[in-house]
Amino acid sequence: MCGIIGIVGKQPVTERLMDSLKRLEYRGYDSAGVATIVDGKIERRRAQGKIRALEDRLLNQPLSGTIGIGHTRWATHGAPSERNAHPHTCGRVTLVHNGIIENFAELKGELTAQGHSFESDTDTEVIAHLIDRQLSLGDSPVTALKNTLDQITGAFALAVLIAGEDNMIMGARRGSPLVVGYGVGEMFIGSDALAVGPFTNRIAYLDEGDFVVIDHDRAQIFDASGSAVDRPIKIVSAAAALVEKGNYRHFMEKEIHEQPESCQRTLGAYTDALTSRTLPTPGLDFASVDRIQIVACGTASYAAQIARYLFERLAGLPTDVEIASEFRYRDPALLTTTLAVAVSQSGETADTLAALRWCKAAGLRTAALVNSHESTMAREADFLWPTHAGPEIGVASTKAFTAQITALTALAVTAAVQRGRIDASQEAKLVKILLEAPRLIAASLKTEEAVRALAIDTAKARDVLYLGRGPMYPLALEGALKLKEISYIHAEGYAAGELKHGPIALVDEATPVIIIAPHDSFFEKTASNMSEVIARGGRVILFTDEEGGAHAPAGVRVVIAPSSDPLITPLVMSAPIQMLAYYVAVQKGADVDQPRNLAKSVTVE
């Protein structure tokens, strides 16, 4: 969840540490801090709150030094205060940490009994004490790190400075990602490619359990047993270095508008526009799969729920979708003919990763549908299904969601072909429909003004209900999640058919009921639900297509998105739903890209 950067540089590093922290701020923004080595001594600056608070601190108390580490925090242990902000120090050791040290209480007790005193409430500080204790026992820095890693349990990534070691940063990863960046006479470590993107495009991804020592010229990487290992250096795309808001007010707004392109790019990986065929996954034949088990969290799970309709309807392939945090702890009974699929933007979500590993250990074949193509899930799954949304910075997922739906829809068509449910001409017809999605998403973005107008009233609501049927039901859940997370308005998504089974009791003139209902086979039933709401004095906002608008009951406020084949309607309807949440949040003056209490990548349980 937190962001880490480390630089062994030729020039002063503080400005670059800060630049990197701004790119990592999406990972957490409870506090931030930097530390450098100046004349053999470590100096640090920390501030509660966002990076700009740390910038203010540095204006008054600048920090020199050509080697340093930085951190932006999403609090787990200890309140989001300056006292608990990273870097944490003990003796010669100063470090930053992402993750959770599970046995920290026990270790802290042991250290306290030995006379150590702590200045924070964090689990992290224990690591600094342990390394320092090893140093005072005579260990070299690398041995001290290794011996400390052997004592701690949990998921973490670390960057460590040692006072007096002016040409060295140590790093380690277990459970949380860490990359090494190779510059010219300078070296970097960071939480992801975005962290080091502006400084180098040559990156090595550490493997699970690795630890590393970087100096000006090289990285020495060791595996968990302490043996020296090589990890391949990859050239990452310039996109990692080019994450700017452009002319948009917020990343979320920009990312909503990027969806035609991100859908197009993702389609390119799964379909061949020339032949109108889908592109099978090498080594995977859906005819050999009896069931799909998808695990995911949050928005990714709603994309998966939309895909379930397609895998079952088009390919006749039984598909289950389960929230990863539940799946991993209920000892699910699985058959090895089931294909396990993790859907995740980051590819690092702790629960989804654990569920994926659980399936792998149970002997299932596994696939990772991820937007971060070098993430842990991407590297551990048997099959990598990339989405090509590009870096998503807004905490509220938008373009990654539609890229997930895009890829899963194409995969459902592939599954239908391979399982003999459709022939080549039917496949071609479906692929042509899919290829229309980018254009229709672009057209649906034209609802922006209508949506913005609706947002003014919606922003006054205390509660909002979202309803949908069929694939529009998971989209209703996603609409409610989006509104909750960025505008802090309480919102619930329901299957429209459930209205009479409870939620209708909530209907009054103050509670907008947002119904997503294109004019499809479910429309008439959902229209009855609209009438039921109106009859009880409720306010209905209908997101539909032209035909649906023409058949909407009187008294309904309507947003008309382009008509589309049901195969791609979830893609077309997504943008207006996302824009409503966005404009409500803007209307309320909320912090759209960095909503309170949230972080982009949930790498702790």
Ligand code: M6R
């Ligand atoms: O990186 P992931 O796709 O695994 O993340 C899963 C959820 O944490 C994520 O979708 C979250 O629900 C978003 N904030 C929703 O906008």
